[in-house]
Amino acid sequence: MSHIDLQPGFDFQQAGRDVLQIERAGLAHLDQYINQDFAQACEKMFYCAGKVVVMGMGKSGHIGRKMAATFASTGTPAFFVHPAEAAHGDLGMVSAQDIVIAISNSGESNEILALIPVLKRLKVFLICMTGRPESSMGRAADIHLCVKVPQEACPLGLAPTSSTTAALVMGDALAVALLKARGFTAEDFALSHPGGALGRKLLLRVNDIMHTGDEIPHVSKEATLRDALLEITRKNLGLTVICDDLLKIEGIFTDGDLRRVFDTGIDVRNVGIAEVMTPGGIRVRPGTLAVEALNLMQSRHITAVLVADGDQLLGVVHMHDLLRAGVV
Incomplete structure (x- = not known):
């Protein structure tokens, strides 16, 4: 492409707004296609004994990959198969218990049309998502989901823009409808996202990160304040x-308690820890979610909590432990 000069006064912002307006109109048009066909597609996917296999070529393939990923992360087992690769062996991934969702705006994707006779022979249920119900794929489908839009945002009407947005949104509508039907919870979501921030917040428990054994700072009730300060320094x-x-808990002594002791004028060199400790101490059970421990620390303006079973000390969790675990 040869270099051309920018048109004087060309308005990039207005060009962007025009795209948003056209695509919003396309999505408004899509509302009519959330119909009985949509409900039947959802029901078939809800009761699917296998997996949802998504296919698409080109830009539709990119949408299909995202669609399959959304299904899989929201409780509908799914994966993407490239139609060209499917014709050369990958169709072996598909079984009669599966459902295939094939995406093509024109409904005339040669790569997908070549697979349909085999899918029919395998008795695989076929959902086609196109912009043309009268297309070859539309006629071959067991259920057709229409994603027709009035126009593409591309002024040439060539680059898939509004049409791919419509397909993406229809996929999201299917995934979320199924999510709601299954009663899919945030914890279910976290189970498929254990490495993400949400997974850590919803799955990590204090017994996964607490300090135990020799790492626990502790002294006896007969210890002096000086002994306690040395233990605080050692365990940090x-x-x-x-x-x-x-390890039956009698009380707790913190850096904050030390500041308060100084304010009272007590002789810190001779006082016993039992005289200045705080009885009991704030504690959580070992199965407590780490995020709940964080909320407790923040609400009580403290930096650590004891982990205990009743009065039996099991460990200590510090704010720094939550930071390292990515909970904060």
């Missing part, structure tokens, strides 16, 4: 637990 968690030999 900003506190020490006061407990017996069996």
